[in-house]
Amino acid sequence: MPGWMGKILYIDLSSKEHQILESGEDFYHKFLGGRGLGARLLFKFLETPHTEPLSSRNTLVFSTGPLTATVVPTTGRMTLTTRSPLTGTIFDSNAGGYWGPALKGAGYDALVITGKAETLTRLEINENSIKFVNCPELSGWNNSRTWEHLDQKLPEYQHVYIGPAGENQVYFASVSVGKNRTLGRGGMGAVLGSKNLKAVSLKGSRQPGVADRKRTEKIKEKSLTWLENSPLTASRLEEMGTSMLVNLINEAGVLPTRNFQETQFAGADSISGESLRDRMEASSGSCFNCPIACARQIIGPEGEQAGPEYETIGLLGSNLGISDPELIAKFNQLCNELGLDTISTGSVIACLMELVDRGYFDYQISFASAEGLADLIEDIARRRGLGDRLARGSLRFAREAGHPELAMQVKGLDIPAFDPRGMKGQGLGYITSNRGACHLRANMLNIELLGLPERIDRFTEEGKAALLIQQQDLNAILDSLIVCKFTLFALAEGFYREMLEAVTGVSFPEKEFYAIGERIWNLEKIFNLAVGFQRCDDSLPLRFKVEGGSGPLAGEIVEEEKMLEDYYRIRGWNSSGIPVDETLSRLELREFKHYFLGSDINDS
Amino acid sequence: MTAEITVNLYGGLERYSPEGLRKGNRVPGDQVNTVREVLDYFEIPREEARIILVDGHHASLEDQVNPGKVISIFPLVGGG
Numbered sequence: 001m002p003g004w005m006g007k008i009l010y011i012d013l014s015s016k017e018h019q020i021l022e023s024g025e026d027f028y029h030k031f032l033g034g035r036g037l038g039a040r041l042l043f044k045f046l047e048t049p050h051t052e053p054l055s056s057r058n059t060l061v062f063s064t065g066p067l068t069a070t071v072v073p074t075t076g077r078m079t080l081t082t083r084s085p086l087t088g089t090i091f092d093s094n095a096g097g098y099w100g101p102a103l104k105g106a107g108y109d110a111l112v113i114t115g116k117a118e119t120l121t122r123l124e125i126n127e128n129s130i131k132f133v134n135c136p137e138l139s140g141w142n143n144s145r146t147w148e149h150l151d152q153k154l155p156e157y158q159h160v161y162i163g164p165a166g167e168n169q170v171y172f173a174s175v176s177v178g179k180n181r182t183l184g185r186g187g188m189g190a191v192l193g194s195k196n197l198k199a200v201s202l203k204g205s206r207q208p209g210v211a212d213r214k215r216t217e218k219i220k221e222k223s224l225t226w227l228e229n230s231p232l233t234a235s236r237l238e239e240m241g242t243s244m245l246v247n248l249i250n251e252a253g254v255l256p257t258r259n260f261q262e263t264q265f266a267g268a269d270s271i272s273g274e275s276l277r278d279r280m281e282a283s284s285g286s287c288f289n290c291p292i293a294c295a296r297q298i299i300g301p302e303g304e305q306a307g308p309e310y311e312t313i314g315l316l317g318s319n320l321g322i323s324d325p326e327l328i329a330k331f332n333q334l335c336n337e338l339g340l341d342t343i344s345t346g347s348v349i350a351c352l353m354e355l356v357d358r359g360y361f362d363y364q365i366s367f368a369s370a371e372g373l374a375d376l377i378e379d380i381a382r383r384r385g386l387g388d389r390l391a392r393g394s395l396r397f398a399r400e401a402g403h404p405e406l407a408m409q410v411k412g413l414d415i416p417a418f419d420p421r422g423m424k425g426q427g428l429g430y431i432t433s434n435r436g437a438c439h440l441r442a443n444m445l446n447i448e449l450l451g452l453p454e455r456i457d458r459f460t461e462e463g464k465a466a467l468l469i470q471q472q473d474l475n476a477i478l479d480s481l482i483v484c485k486f487t488l489f490a491l492a493e494g495f496y497r498e499m500l501e502a503v504t505g506v507s508f509p510e511k512e513f514y515a516i517g518e519r520i521w522n523l524e525k526i527f528n529l530a531v532g533f534q535r536c537d538d539s540l541p542l543r544f545k546v547e548g549g550s551g552p553l554a555g556e557i558v559e560e561e562k563m564l565e566d567y568y569r570i571r572g573w574n575s576s577g578i579p580v581d582e583t584l585s586r587l588e589l590r591e592f593k594h595y596f597l598g599s600d601i602n603d604s
Numbered sequence: 605m606t607a608e609i610t611v612n613l614y615g616g617l618e619r620y621s622p623e624g625l626r627k628g629n630r631v632p633g634d635q636v637n638t639v640r641e642v643l644d645y646f647e648i649p650r651e652e653a654r655i656i657l658v659d660g661h662h663a664s665l666e667d668q669v670n671p672g673k674v675i676s677i678f679p680l681v682g683g684g
Contacts, residue, residue: 232682236615242683247614251676253660264660269627274614294683310683450682451655455662489682552660 002209003066003504004028008041009108011123011130013195014056014115018130023109029506030588033065035092036480036520037110038081039527042090045112046083049530049595053085053187054169054194056116062103062160062200063110065482069101069208069288071220072499073227074484076100076288078177083531084186086171086344086393087412087436090527091186094479096287097178102158105204115195120167122199124154127206138198140164142337143176146199151179154201161199162189163339165381169193170391172344172414173381176336180295180306181287184341185413186435187393211505219498223491224291230490233292237486238284241296242310243273249314252449252458253551254422256319256415258367259350260408263419263549267323271313276325282307292486300333308332308342311439314417315346320353321368334374338381345377347414348394351407352386361401405542411436411533420540421549421556423448425464428563429472431538434524442471443488452489461559465566473517480520519587522571522579526589529596535577538564607633607671611642615679617653620646633671640665642675654680 010019031040038061043049051057061081068075078100084091103111106125113123117132120139124131138146143163150159158178165173166189173189174182183189192198210216227233236244249255250268257265269275276282276298283304286293296307308316308328316335317328335342355361363386365372379387390397394414398407408415413436420427425444430437439445447467448458456467474493478485481500497513500506508516540558548555568575572583584590611629618626629646636642643653643665655678656663669675 230680232680236679236681237683240615244615244681245683247612247676248655248657248678248681251612251614251657251660251674272614274616274618274626446682449655450680451662452682458662486682 001025001028002211003070004033005104005107005109005206005208007108008110008112009125009130010045010112012115013113013117013121013197016132028066030516031520032477032480032516033068033109034063034077034079034094034480034482035081035476036516037065038063038079038092039090039520039523041110041112042081042083043523043527043592045114049083049090049527051083053083053088054190056195057114058083058191058194060113060191060195061110062113064100064103065480066208066504067481067483067499069104070210070503071216071289072483072503073220073223074287074290074292074487075482076290077482077484078103079479079482080175080183080188082188082191084188084435085169085190086187088531089411089435089533090524091188091435092479093183093185093188094482095177095181095183096290096484097158097181098288099158099160099177099202100482101288102202102204104208105206106202107204107206111200113195113197117196120196120198122201123197124157124201126202127204135198139167143339144337147176147179150199150201157201157203159199159201162192163337163381165339166190166193167198168381168383168391170340170381170383171393172341174339174341176339180285180297182336185343185438187341189339210503212502215502216499219495219502223487223495226490227291227487233486233490237292237294240273240277241294241307243276243296243308243313245310246272246313247274248449249418250318252422253549253553254419256314256408256417256419257550258321259319259354259406260415260419260543261354263422263553264551265318265323268318270323271317271325271328276307279325280307280329287484290484292484294486298329300329305329305333306336311417312342312346315343315350315414319346319350319417322370324370327370331373331377334377338378340377340381343416344393344414345380347408348380348390348397349373349376351394351398352390354406355398355401355403360403408541408543409437410540411537413437418445419549419553420544420558422553423458424461424558424563425458425468427540427544427558427560428464428468428567431540431560431564432468432567434521434528440475440485442468442475443485444468444471446488447471459556461563465563465570469567469570472521473514476517476520477513480516515587519589522583522587522589523592525579526592526595529578538577609633609636609642609669609671610674611646612674612676613646614676615681617648617677617679620648636669638665639663639667639669639675642669643677648677652679653677
C-alpha cells in the first residue's frame with residue numbers, strides 16, 4: 001500500500017501491553033492520515049466521546065499522512081488528536097520537525113496511547129522494540145533541559161515531550177516536537193501529563209512505498225520551483241518569519257489590543273517583524289524536507305532561542321499592551337521552556353487584566369505593565385497561587401470571577417491575533433471551528449487581508465459561509481496528507497491531489513478528493529455533538545457583537561446569526577447544526593449517527 | 605503650510621523612503637492625487653506594492669488620496 005505503512009501501534013500505559021493492528025485500505029482512502037485518521041482512530045479507540053479528557057481512558061492518537069516522509073516538500077509533519085481538557089471538543093494539532101518521518105521509519109502510520117503509567121514514564125520505540133522507561137528524575141524539568149537529555153541519551157531518536165505545564169496538567173499545556181517545534185493549542189500536554197507520559201522517542205529506517213516514482217519526482221521538482229518563485233516562500237518567511245504580519249494587521253485595525261478592547265496598538269511597529277529583524281540577531285531553521293525555513297532563532301540572554309511568532313507577539317504583546325520586543329521574546333522563551341501555549345497564556349492574562357481594570361477582581365496587575373508577569377507565567381505552569389486558577393483557561397477563570405463575557409474565546413479556545421470584526425469570514429471560522437477559535441482551520445487571512453488569490457471585501461458577512469467551507473474542507477485535507485499550510489502561498493490547490501495520487505497510486509477524482517475534507521469535518525462535528533455541543537456554542541464573545549474596534553473597525557460588529565444560517569445550510573446540516581441523513585449518507589458517515597441521536601431533534 | 609499625506613512603507617519598502625523611514629513619511633498634499641502617484645513619488649515599482657491601505661481600508665491604484673490620509677504600503681506578506 002504505497003504511501004501508508006499499513007500498521008498502527010496501540011499502547012496501553014496501564015498494562016504496559018501493546019498491539020500492532022492493521023487497517024484496511026478503505027479506512028485510509030476515506031480519511032487519508034494525520035487529522036482525518038486521528039479523528040477516525042479516536043472514535044475507534046475511545047470507549048465513548050464522553051471520556052474525561054484528563055482521565056486514564058482518554059486516548060492520544062499520533063498520526064502521519066500518506067505524504068509524510070516522502071520527497072514531497074514540507075512533509076515532515078505529524079498530528080496529535082485527543083479530547084481536549086481546554087475545550088472538551090475533539091482536538092487535533094499538527095507540527096513540523098522530524099518526528100513524523102520517524103514514526104513511519106519505525107513502521108507505523110499512527111501510534112495510539114491510552115491508560116496511565118504508575119510513575120513518570122517515557123517510551124522508546126523502534127522497528128523492533130517498545131520500551132517503557134521510568135523517568136521520575138525528569139520530573140519538573142524544563143523543555144530545553146529535557147530535550148538535551150533525550151538528545152544526548154538517544155541521539156538517533158526523534159522526541160516529543162512535555163514540560164512542567166504538561167506534567168501539572170495545565171489546560172493549555174503544549175507538547176514539544178524535537179528541539180523547537182510545538183503542538184501548541186488545546187492542552188494536549190496536559191493529556192500526556194495526566195498519563196504520566198513525559199516523552200515518546202522514535203527511530204527507524206523504514207520508508208513508505210511510492211507508487212509512481214517518476215511522477216512523484218516531477219511533482220516535487222514542480223512544487224520546489226513554485227516555492228522558490230514566490231517571494232514569500234522563497235525568502236520573506238525565512239527572513240522575517242510570521243512576525244512580518246504585525247504592521248499589516250495593525251494598520252488594517254485587527255490587532256488585538258488590551259484584551260480585544262481595541263484593535264490598533266500604538267506600539268505595534270516596535271514589536272513588528274521589521275523591528276525584530278533590526279534589533280535581534282537571528283538565524284532560520286527548517287523542518288524535514290522543507291525549503292521555506294520559517295522558524296526564527298534569535299540570540300537571547302541565555303543563548304539561542306526560538307523567536308516569537310506572530311501569534312505570540314499579538315497575544316503576549318499588543319493584547320497585554322506591551323511594546324517591548326525584548327520582553328515578548330522573554331515571555332515567549334518562558335512559555336516554551338515551561339510548555340505553555342503562548343496564545344492561551346496571553347489570553348488568560350489579558351482577561352485577568354481586564355477583570356482587574358474593571359474592578360471585578362482584586363490583584364496587582366495592569367495592562368502595559370510587565371511587572372510580575374514572568375512570575376505569573378511560572379505560577380501558571382507550576383499551579384501555584386492565582387496561577388492555579390488561571391491554569392484552567394480564560395473561560396473557566398472569567399466564569400468564576402462572574403464575567404464569562406470577558407474571556408476572549410470560542411468553546412474555551414482563546415481567539416488568536418486576528419480580530420473578527422474586521423474579517424467576518426475569519427469570525428465565522430472561529431465560531432464554527434470544531435476545536436474552538438482557531439485561525440488554522442481555514443485560510444481566511446489570505447483571502448480577506450492578503451488578497452490571495454484575490455481579495456474580497458473583508459467587512460461583509462455576505463457570501464462568507466461558502467468561501468469558508470471551501471477553505472475548511474481544503475485545510476482538513478492538507479492537515480491529513482500532511483503538508484504545511486504555508487505551501488498555499490505558492491502552490492495551486494491541484495498540486496495536492498496530484499501529489500496524493502502519485503505517491504499512493506490511487507485515483508482520487510476531484511469531487512471525491514474534496515469530499516474527504518468534508519467527511520473529516522463532519523466526523524469531528526459528530527464528536528462534538530455527541531458530547532453535547534449545540535448551536536448556542538457556535539458563538540463569539542459578546543464584545544464582538546456589540547462593540548466596535550479601533551480605526552477602520554469603528555462601529556464594526558459581527559452579525560453571526562445570518563452567516564451561521566448560511567453555513568449550516570451549505571454544510572447540509574439542519575438549523576440546530578446537525579448533519580441531516582442525506583449529508584451523512586453522501587459522506588459515508590451513517591454508521592456514526594448513533595453517537596448524536598438524542599442529543600437534539602434531528603429534523604432530517 | 606501645505607496639508608500632508610502620511611505614508612508608511614513596510615516590510616522592506618522603507619528602502620524607497622529618502623530618509624529610510626518606515627513610518628511617517630510625508631508627502632505634500634498638492635503633489636499627489638491618487639495611490640498610483642504616491643507609488644511614483646517614492647519610485648516604488650507597482651509589482652512590489654502588493655497591499656495598499658488608506659486609513660486601514662484596502663485601496664487600489666486609482667483611488668484618490670487626500671491630505672490627512674495615512675497610506676500604508678506592503679510587499680507580499682504572509683504567515684499566521
